[in-house]
Amino acid sequence: MxxxxxxxxxxxxxxxxxxxxxxxxxxxxxxxxxxSLAARYPGLEAYESSIxxxxxxDYARMTAQLRDGDEIAFxxxxxxx
Amino acid sequence: MPEPRGILTTVxxxxxxxxxxxxxxxxxxxxxxxxxxxVVTFVGAVRDHNSGRRVRYLExxxxxxxxxxxxEQIAAEAAGRWPSVALAIHHRTGRLEVxxxxxxxxxxxxxxxxxxxxxxxxxxxxKQISPIWKHEHFEGGEVWIEGATADPADEGARQAALAxxxx
Numbered sequence: 001m002x003x004x005x006x007x008x009x010x011x012x013x014x015x016x017x018x019x020x021x022x023x024x025x026x027x028x029x030x031x032x033x034x035x036s037l038a039a040r041y042p043g044l045e046a047y048e049s050s051i052x053x054x055x056x057x058d059y060a061r062m063t064a065q066l067r068d069g070d071e072i073a074f075x076x077x078x079x080x081x
Numbered sequence: 082m083p084e085p086r087g088i089l090t091t092v093x094x095x096x097x098x099x100x101x102x103x104x105x106x107x108x109x110x111x112x113x114x115x116x117x118x119x120v121v122t123f124v125g126a127v128r129d130h131n132s133g134r135r136v137r138y139l140e141x142x143x144x145x146x147x148x149x150x151x152x153e154q155i156a157a158e159a160a161g162r163w164p165s166v167a168l169a170i171h172h173r174t175g176r177l178e179v180x181x182x183x184x185x186x187x188x189x190x191x192x193x194x195x196x197x198x199x200x201x202x203x204x205x206x207x208k209q210i211s212p213i214w215k216h217e218h219f220e221g222g223e224v225w226i227e228g229a230t231a232d233p234a235d236e237g238a239r240q241a242a243l244a245x246x247x248x
Contacts (some may be wrong), residue, residue, distance in 0.1 A: 009142055009214035010225040052231040054212070057146045059233050073144055073212075077227035080143070080172060080213030081125050081184055081204055 001026055001068035005037060009076050011051070014043040030055060030072055031062035037074070050077050095169035096152035098145045098213070103171050103185040112167040112189040119193035121200040125184040127177045131226075134219035141174045141183060144212040148172065151211040154233055158206065159188075159199045162243065166190040166199040172213055202246035209238045 005020040012018050015037070024033050030053045038044040054073040055064050066072060095111055105122050113120045127139050152170045159168055172184045184207065188199040207213070210233045215226040232238065 006144070008144055008212065009216065010227070013225075050227070050230050052212075054144070054147050057144075058150070059147070059231070073147070075144065075212050075231055076214065076225070077229055078208070078210070078212055078231045079215045079226035079228040080141070080148075080211045081208045 001028075001066070003028075003033060003066055003069070004071045005033065006071060006073040008073070011044060011047060011074055011076050015041045024066065026068075028066050029062065030060060030064045030066060033066060033072055034062065034074060047074075047076055051075060052078075095167075096149050096156070097171045098143050098148045098152075098174060100173060100175040103173060103182045105182075105185050105187070108169050108171055108185050108187040109189070112169045112187045114167075114189070116191055117167075117189040117196075118191050119196040120187060120189040121193070121196040122188075123184075123186040123200045123204055124182045125204065126182050127179050129179045131217060131219070134217070134221075136179060137218045137220060138176055138178050139183070140176050140216040140218070141172070142214045142216065143172065143174050145174075147212045151207075151231075151233065154210070155203050155206040158239065159202055162202075163190065163195045163199050165192075166195050168199055168203060170203060170207070172207070172211070174213075198246045202242055205242035205245050206239070209235075209242060 005022050007015050052075040109120050156168045167189045169187045186200050186203045188196045190196040209229045210231045217224050
């Protein structure tokens with residue numbers, strides 16, 4: 001199935017794009033999508049323990065199951081204010 | 082029953098993220114009412130130094146729909162603890178020069194203690210859970226500022242924000 005990955009800030013710079021189409025096996029979780037992405041862009045690996053994720057514009061756990069067409073966002077540590 | 086004409090259309094949005102300049106007076110007006118004896122506004126601005134670096138300017142990036150939802154969550158949390166307080170939050174995105182406001186918070190309540198507490202709680206929570214990032218351009222380079230791993234369900238972080246708000 002196909003999901004859309006959105007990346008922000010430093011993660012977006014490492015991957016070189018704000019949106020990436022990613023083919024993942026049915027039943028994949030957000031964590032699986034991250035592993036697949038980090039394999040493609042090794043610079044992302046350092047963020048594994050500090051990212052958050054959101055599925056379809058709501059915060060989600062890395063164990064969240066993805067469905068075809070989902071939008072999954074990976075967020076580096078935040079610094080608003 | 083007749084529609085309350087002209088009322089809904091003139092109420093400004095209380096939670097906003099975007100490149101428009103902040104209007105603190107309008108933000109304060111959006112939360113206050115005849116029952117409010119206190120309106121506290123907080124404005125965060127771009128500082129000219131950070132961690133020993135001379136800051137030239139900041140670029141703010143946000144995941145806008147989720148950032149707006151995070152503001153709504155912060156307001157819901159605040160309402161649970163301080164039911165009489167009305168809260169509004171605007172945050173800017175894009176390039177901001179030294180001295181420019183980046184975030185404005187307005188909290189209104191019948192009495193000042195609650196309004197002060199909620200404005201402090203809101204800025205602490207924004208820094209914990211709102212998907213917004215500073216790209217710092219300083220003399221000699223640039224760096225993404227990375228603070229807290231955003232986890233709205235982290236009760237420890239929420240308690241820390243509450244403790245600061247009530248200190």
